Amino acid sequence: MKLFKILAGCTLAAFSAFSCSTSTDSTATTETTSTTCSSTSSTVLGCVGDNSSNKITVALAKSAKFTKGLTVFGINILATSGVENAKLLHAANITAELLDNDENGTVDNVDVVNKLVSLSTAVTMYKTDSEDYDTSPIVAAGWLDKYGLGLGADETVVNYADGESHDASVEEIFHMISQHGYSVVYPTVFGESNTSTSTVAKAMDVARGSTTPQRCATTPCTWSYNNTDCSTAGSVDNASNDKAWYFYDDSSADYATMQTEYIYWSLSSKFGMHDSTAGLTKSSSEWCPNTKAKLLAQDPTIYNLLDNSTYAFPTVMPNASYGYYTFKTADIITF
Numbered sequence: 457m458k459l460f461k462i463l464a465g466c467t468l469a470a471f472s473a474f475s476c477s478t479s480t481d482s483t484a485t486t487e488t489t490s491t492t493c494s495s496t497s498s499t500v501l502g503c504v505g506d507n508s509s510n511k512i513t514v515a516l517a518k519s520a521k522f523t524k525g526l527t528v529f530g531i532n533i534l535a536t537s538g539v540e541n542a543k544l545l546h547a548a549n550i551t552a553e554l555l556d557n558d559e560n561g562t563v564d565n566v567d568v569v570n571k572l573v574s575l576s577t578a579v580t581m582y583k584t585d586s587e588d589y590d591t592s593p594i595v596a597a598g599w600l601d602k603y604g605l606g607l608g609a610d611e612t613v614v615n616y617a618d619g620e621s622h623d624a625s626v627e628e629i630f631h632m633i634s635q636h637g638y639s640v641v642y643p644t645v646f647g648e649s650n651t652s653t654s655t656v657a658k659a660m661d662v663a664r665g666s667t668t669p670q671r672c673a674t675t676p677c678t679w680s681y682n683n684t685d686c687s688t689a690g691s692v693d694n695a696s697n698d699k700a701w702y703f704y705d706d707s708s709a710d711y712a713t714m715q716t717e718y719i720y721w722s723l724s725s726k727f728g729m730h731d732s733t734a735g736l737t738k739s740s741s742e743w744c745p746n747t748k749a750k751l752l753a754q755d756p757t758i759y760n761l762l763d764n765s766t767y768a769f770p771t772v773m774p775n776a777s778y779g780y781y782t783f784k785t786a787d788i789i790t791f
Contacts, residue, residue: 499561500552500781502527503789504534511576511599518791519593522580526787528552529563530573535609538583543609545783546776547579550625552783553774554633561780564768568637577636579629580604581612605632614776616734626729626774627720634719638767645761648715659757660718662692665700669711676707686744691754701744701754717742722758725751727773 504525505513512532517525524544525534528551535544555563563569576599580589585608595601611624638646639654647654650673661669665682672678683689683699690697704717721743724730730739730746745751752759762769 500528500556500778501783501787502530504532504791507573509574509576511597512578512594514789514791516594516597516599520591521589522791524788524790526783526789529555529569531555531569532576532578533581534578534589535581536583536589539581539609541785541788543612544581544788545785546612547581547607547625547629548783548787549776549778550623550774551579551629552778552781553772553776554626554630554770556778556780557768557770557772557774559779564770565637565641567641568633568768571640572633572637575600575603575636575640577603577632578605579607579632581607581609583609603632603636605629615729615773616732616738619734620738622729622735622738623774623776625776626724630720630723631716635716638719642767646719646767648712648719650711652712652715654715655761656719656758657715659755659761660702660715662698662757663700663702663718663755664714665690665698665703671711673710675710677710678707679703679705681705686740689744689754692757702742704742719758719762722751722755723762723769724773726759726762727771729773 504517504527505515506527507530510530510532512534517532517534520534521536522534523537524539524541525532526544526548527533528548531551533544533547533551553559555569557564580591582589591599591601591604605628607625607628611621613621613623615623615626634646635648639648643654645655647657650671657669658667661667664670670679681700681703683701684703684705686701688699689701690699691701702718702721704714706713709717721739725739725743725746726748728748729735736746739746745754761767
């Protein structure tokens, strides 16, 4: 019963902000653990389990082998013991910047964030692949495992600082936002599924070299493309050249995943994530328009969708330094 006592002191309204601390009374005959949440001036930060509609409670997070975490605009960020606090805070900053890109303390697309919160979405961080967590206790409580997004601490880095590695936290956290936010709120425009006929799915088909969908719902999938060389790639406005500029070739990816990757590549290129030589090298094995200018010239369909203010997509690349609130180690609750 002691695990459920953890929740009693951490039940506040969604999006209220507070810091959390844990303490253990080692002098008691029975170990007792308590969590105290105290209000702060921020509207960004929260504790895991603070919202009664959030299926991921502290007790469940602990039973799934997570040892610490926090929430950002109601989104769970959980980590195993091997994840450095600095990496967890890096992910918190990236989440905040993607959801509140103008950094004014208010989310840019309320409908998308409300959907993410209602689904109890989570960034689930691990140190190495061998350091597994087990989400089955959370799933048994009614949470869907697909709403968790795995992120390795060692791939959470300063973007291309080493000359070859992008910041995977931007990619993975945006995958969560697009899959379970935009795709659900705007299904006819951004719907991502193996049967999707959304505007994005159709744009992706063209980017892959054909207006006819190349679908696969059961992995492993076999993908074929009419081009895998950026120097000969076509564009939306060049009817005489329909050669692909997006040729992701991963047998573990189904048609829905192809859409998820397509919108990520498009958005990250639009806000300049891959502008460098290292970014060009990284992208060119599966994606050609690695800069904003190239994306507009080669794929104006997706560019204009992402540029439509109705949807409030991020326009500035996150740099893990959220301007409205400074995330601190003291903001992390340990389980």
